[in-house]
Amino acid sequence: MGKNFRGGRGRGGGRGGGGRGAPRSDTWNNTRTDAAVIDKHNDSFEKYYNELAIVPDNEKEEFWAALRRELPNSFRFCGSKGHALAVQQRLVDHYVPEITSVKYNGETVEPPRPVEWFPEKLAWAMTTPKNVIRKFPPFSSFQKFLVSETSVGNISRQEIVSMIPPLLMDIKPGMTVLDLCAAPGSKSAQLIEMVHRGEEARIRHVLQQIGRGDGREVTPGGIETLDKEQALNEGDWSDDGRSTGLLIANDVDYRRAQMLVHQVKRLNSPNLIVTNHDATQFPSIRIPSTGPTAKYLKFDRILADVPCSGDGTTRKNPNIWKDWIPGNGLGLYIMQVRILVRALQMLKVGGRVVYSTCSLNPVENEAVIATAIDRCGGLEKVNVIDCSKELPGLRRAPGLKQWKVMDKQGRIWSSWKDVETAMAEAESEEGFARLQEGMFPPEMADGEETIPYERCIRVYPHYQDTGGFFITVLEKRSEIKARPESAPKPKPEWKSAQRSAASSAPGSPKKRAFDEDISPTAKKVKVDEPVKEEAVETQADVKMEEEATGGPVQEAPSAATPMDGVETPVVKNEPADIPIKSEPADFPVKKKNNQMHEEPYKYLDPEHPELQRIYAFYEISPRFPRDRFMVRNATGEPVKAVYYTSTLARDILVMNEGKGMKFVQCGVKMFMKQDSQGHDICRWRIQSEGMPIIEPWVGEGRVVRLTKRPTLRKLLIEMFPKMSGEGWKKMGEIAERVRDISMGCCVLRVEPSDDEDGFQERIVLPLWRGISSLNLMLPKEERKAMLLRLYNDDSPLIDHSRGGDNNNNNNQGNAAPTPVLTPAPGSLTTQVDALIETAAAEAAGDQAEPIAPSLAADIRPGDNITAIVTEDQDIEAESRLRGEDQARRDAIHEMAPGVTDEEDVFNKTV
Ligand SMILES: C[S@@+](CC[C@H](N)C(=O)[O-])C[C@H]1O[C@@H](n2cnc3c(N)ncnc32)[C@H](O)[C@@H]1O
Numbered sequence: 087m088g089k090n091f092r093g094g095r096g097r098g099g100g101r102g103g104g105g106r107g108a109p110r111s112d113t114w115n116n117t118r119t120d121a122a123v124i125d126k127h128n129d130s131f132e133k134y135y136n137e138l139a140i141v142p143d144n145e146k147e148e149f150w151a152a153l154r155r156e157l158p159n160s161f162r163f164c165g166s167k168g169h170a171l172a173v174q175q176r177l178v179d180h181y182v183p184e185i186t187s188v189k190y191n192g193e194t195v196e197p198p199r200p201v202e203w204f205p206e207k208l209a210w211a212m213t214t215p216k217n218v219i220r221k222f223p224p225f226s227s228f229q230k231f232l233v234s235e236t237s238v239g240n241i242s243r244q245e246i247v248s249m250i251p252p253l254l255m256d257i258k259p260g261m262t263v264l265d266l267c268a269a270p271g272s273k274s275a276q277l278i279e280m281v282h283r284g285e286e287a288r289i290r291h292v293l294q295q296i297g298r299g300d301g302r303e304v305t306p307g308g309i310e311t312l313d314k315e316q317a318l319n320e321g322d323w324s325d326d327g328r329s330t331g332l333l334i335a336n337d338v339d340y341r342r343a344q345m346l347v348h349q350v351k352r353l354n355s356p357n358l359i360v361t362n363h364d365a366t367q368f369p370s371i372r373i374p375s376t377g378p379t380a381k382y383l384k385f386d387r388i389l390a391d392v393p394c395s396g397d398g399t400t401r402k403n404p405n406i407w408k409d410w411i412p413g414n415g416l417g418l419y420i421m422q423v424r425i426l427v428r429a430l431q432m433l434k435v436g437g438r439v440v441y442s443t444c445s446l447n448p449v450e451n452e453a454v455i456a457t458a459i460d461r462c463g464g465l466e467k468v469n470v471i472d473c474s475k476e477l478p479g480l481r482r483a484p485g486l487k488q489w490k491v492m493d494k495q496g497r498i499w500s501s502w503k504d505v506e507t508a509m510a511e512a513e514s515e516e517g518f519a520r521l522q523e524g525m526f527p528p529e530m531a532d533g534e535e536t537i538p539y540e541r542c543i544r545v546y547p548h549y550q551d552t553g554g555f556f557i558t559v560l561e562k563r564s565e566i567k568a569r570p571e572s573a574p575k576p577k578p579e580w581k582s583a584q585r586s587a588a589s590s591a592p593g594s595p596k597k598r599a600f601d602e603d604i605s606p607t608a609k610k611v612k613v614d615e616p617v618k619e620e621a622v623e624t625q626a627d628v629k630m631e632e633e634a635t636g637g638p639v640q641e642a643p644s645a646a647t648p649m650d651g652v653e654t655p656v657v658k659n660e661p662a663d664i665p666i667k668s669e670p671a672d673f674p675v676k677k678k679n680n681q682m683h684e685e686p687y688k689y690l691d692p693e694h695p696e697l698q699r700i701y702a703f704y705e706i707s708p709r710f711p712r713d714r715f716m717v718r719n720a721t722g723e724p725v726k727a728v729y730y731t732s733t734l735a736r737d738i739l740v741m742n743e744g745k746g747m748k749f750v751q752c753g754v755k756m757f758m759k760q761d762s763q764g765h766d767i768c769r770w771r772i773q774s775e776g777m778p779i780i781e782p783w784v785g786e787g788r789v790v791r792l793t794k795r796p797t798l799r800k801l802l803i804e805m806f807p808k809m810s811g812e813g814w815k816k817m818g819e820i821a822e823r824v825r826d827i828s829m830g831c832c833v834l835r836v837e838p839s840d841d842e843d844g845f846q847e848r849i850v851l852p853l854w855r856g857i858s859s860l861n862l863m864l865p866k867e868e869r870k871a872m873l874l875r876l877y878n879d880d881s882p883l884i885d886h887s888r889g890g891d892n893n894n895n896n897n898q899g900n901a902a903p904t905p906v907l908t909p910a911p912g913s914l915t916t917q918v919d920a921l922i923e924t925a926a927a928e929a930a931g932d933q934a935e936p937i938a939p940s941l942a943a944d945i946r947p948g949d950n951i952t953a954i955v956t957e958d959q960d961i962e963a964e965s966r967l968r969g970e971d972q973a974r975r976d977a978i979h980e981m982a983p984g985v986t987d988e989e990d991v992f993n994k995t996v
Contacts (some may be wrong), residue, residue: 485542705785
């Protein structure tokens with residue numbers, strides 16, 4: 087083990103250790119005070135679901151009671167499996183026994199419990215009340231553990247039911263995956279972990295094959311080799327074991343796309359691209375073609391976790407009780423269908439789309455599935471997969487076979503036929519607005535196969551003490567040509583006769599209501615724009631046909647039209663190509679609503695002299711590819727940072743540049759320029775997030791090995807311990823090595839052993855050898871989290887660069903005062919802070935917007951989320967992350983460069 091790109095930043099990788107994008111520490115014992123005062127009744131809500139009988143009579147009471155109770159806290163251990171298990175082990179061995187013995191008011195307090203059906207029991211839930219957590223010391227240390235591991239990205243707070251869809255995607259290494267509605271990104275995080283599954287073991291295997299291993303056999307048994315068997319059996323060996331898969335995580339909302347970036351960036355995956363598009367018309371992505379015809383990316387797996395009314399989330403969002411109206415679900419149906427149809431279009435034959443909502447409403451669930459299958463050509467083309475054997479232990483209900491629809495006035499309709507009859511007789515169309523034929527169970531023609539709704543999955547709150555959720559897994563059986571919305575399915579004869587009678591009746595509605603009625607709800611999130619549906623389909627279909635037939639593809643001229651403040655490409659009825667050129671190629675471009683476009687992604691020549699210097703200094707194996715390093719500035723020169731991406735990500739960035747694709751983020755920062763003195767020192771240090779990727783390929787000349795617990799503890803607790811004079815002798819087992827190693831960045835490999843003072847897991851950390859001191863290049867939060875997890879030690883850090891004070895900001899040394907980093911008014915940071923305030927207000931129900939209320943729940947005011955769009959901002963954000971010490975050092979450097987500690991000079995980022 088040693089790779090930590092997937093959230094294992096406790097092992098040294100990982101920026102964002104400051105908990106950016108992670109829940110704020112105090113959310114771990116939040117109780118929702120608003121929950122107590124909200125009246126948890128809503129007549130229409132209760133009437134509708136009672137009449138639908140979504141649960142049997144004898145469960146109704148339990149069902150409604152569960153919906154009214156508060157939701158237990160739940161979380162998931164994340165990162166690579168081995169690492170996640172190591173962190174989990176700490177909970178099992180240390181905290182659970184402590185907590186289990188606690189009694190409150192004579193009752194034993196329920197400890198956190200693992201979710202039985204979740205693989206490896208990596209998901210946990212707890213109902214412990216806040217006052218108990220506050221009152222008892224065992225809980226406070228447990229809470230500290232949760233807070234610190236969450237802040238460094240080893241634990242992700244996530245609703246239990248929200249963890250289900252990725253688990254049903256059956257993602258295999260090497261697959262291309264698209265998450266169409268991804269923000270704030272909890273499922274994307276799961277998906278990227280899956281894309282990388284087994285990678286560590288595969289790479290270790292390859293290294294051993296080529297004689298570059300670290301001497302340890304990859305044998306089953308140790309935590310770090312758990313993935314081995316699976317890894318060796320699964321494919322994806324074409325890139326020396328590195329994952330060749332891809333996740334594109336997309337969201338239409340730019341603000342939310344930024345939340346998404348912060349959630350997934352800490353996973354340090356080079357196989358991830360974040361985009362900002364309307365999923366109903368997600369552009370086709372060009373990829374290299376070996377033949378004369380253009381080629382477009384198709385996905386093995388797509389997650390359509392669509393925006394929904396969210397009425398399964400009352401436990402988390404009690405405002406739903408007062409806000410629930412039938413129009414919420416009705417207004418979303420069209421968009422949900424469009425997203426699902428687009429997903430099916432972009433899917434490979436044999437691939438899977440997982441459709442999910444946190445709504446109980448069949449209009450947003452079974453009806454969407456039925457309509458999308460119908461529009462794509464029926465069950466011959468797209469089928470529902472039976473997942474009843476998956477996730478054993480998860481209690482679930484089958485999808486509804488029959489359902490009714492509640493209109494905006496609260497009337498409940500059993501069939502579209504009834505609606506049509508009533509519409510024909512009605513004085514006005516008022517009251518029928520938004521009703522659609524497709525919202526009702528389809529009436530099948532003779533001999534037509536019925537949709538196997540029983541394969542849809544409904545999870546109700548009282549089953550496992552969770553929120554409510556709907557999931558359906560669809561498989562594409564053959565190429566499709568989706569029927570446009572405006573071309574309804576041919577009707578059985580009786581229906582045609584009835585329709586013509588109805589439409590000729592005096593006062594009959596001229597148009598079906600939805601044609602002119604766009605949900606105000608949808609408008610709020612700017613997602614239900616009038617999509618030029620037919621055109622989109624035409625183009626997508628053309629592309630698919632071209633791919634299928636190998637026919638020619640014509641590059642379409644392109645245009646972009648702003649709609650309601652959102653730059654949405656309007657697709658004209660041209661023969662091909664959804665990607666539309668909407669940007670000139672100069673960057674960055676400031677857009678309306680403060681949307682920014684990223685700086686360009688420019689790949690470096692593999693023979694670039696700077697790359698050659700880096701390879702030489704770190705003795706990087708020639709097998710490690712050189713053609714995937716890029717910079718993010720218009721000159722294309724490595725000035726400040728060098729990023730690394732997978733091959734497929736590179737091809738996509740290169741081939742689609744300037745073609746209207748809105749890339750928000752891609753690439754792992756691998757090398758950062760260091761302002762350092764000395765001729766033979768490499769001015770590029772390995773950035774902690776890139777460390778897990780490059781570290782196995784770094785030569786012995788830049789590696790320091792460590793096996794004893796006390797040595798690592800010293801490095802974690804002491805910042806800048808002295809090497810000068812006799813100082814180096816205090817470094818224990820690594821003393822001579824660090825005395826002799828030349829200045830610059832190196833790799834600290836913490837190796838597991840069976841010794842009493844040895845480690846169970848492999849850890850890799852970046853280390854800086856300065857002229858007269860040594861320093862782990864880790865943010866303070868990360869140091870503290872590791873100290874707590876590995877040593878159960880929460881003592882303050884000691885900073886030798888400020889005279890050895892204990893870093894409590896009381897500035898006892900002779901150093902300059904610590905400047906406080908305050909973002910300038912109007913800066914990106916403050917703007918995004920404001921956005922996050924808004925998101926939190928949404929989560930607390932301050933807005934009437936019923937769409938996906940769960941979205942903002944994981945983001946709180948004060949979370950340090952910044953819209954990072956340029957290289958400079960990225961570096962600035964990193965400096966902030968590294969804490970006030972960095973700022974202080976920078977300040978000292980500027981104030982009195984000649985007299986301060988040398989480390990100020992040697993650790994300053996240019
Ligand atoms: C239910 S949430 C997704 C939650 C997310 N999958 C997760 O697990 O964190 C729905 C998301 O869809 C986005 N959205 C709404 N309409 C969209 C559209 N037309 N295209 C893409 N994304 C859309 C919203 O901004 C929202 O972030």
